[in-house]
Amino acid sequence: MIFxxxxxxxxxxxxxxxxxxxxxxLTKNPTKRKKLL
Structure with missing residues (x-):
């Protein structure tokens, strides 16, 4: 259990x-954020 x-x-x-x-x-690269969304 401990393991x-x-x-x-x-x-x-x-x-x-x-x-x-x-x-x-994501906060550093807003362009990457748009691609991921």
Whole structure:
């Protein structure tokens, strides 16, 4: 149980970091944002 929750924590932190990275890219490049939408 402890092992699986640790993996879940790593996955969540990874996705949060990925999301923040994507947001910074989108705010820096408005042209990319339009292409993604």
């Amino acid at each position: 699986s929750s640790e993996i879940l924590l790593h996955v969540i932190s990874f996705f949060l970091a990925l999301h923040k990275e994507e947001e910074s890219i």
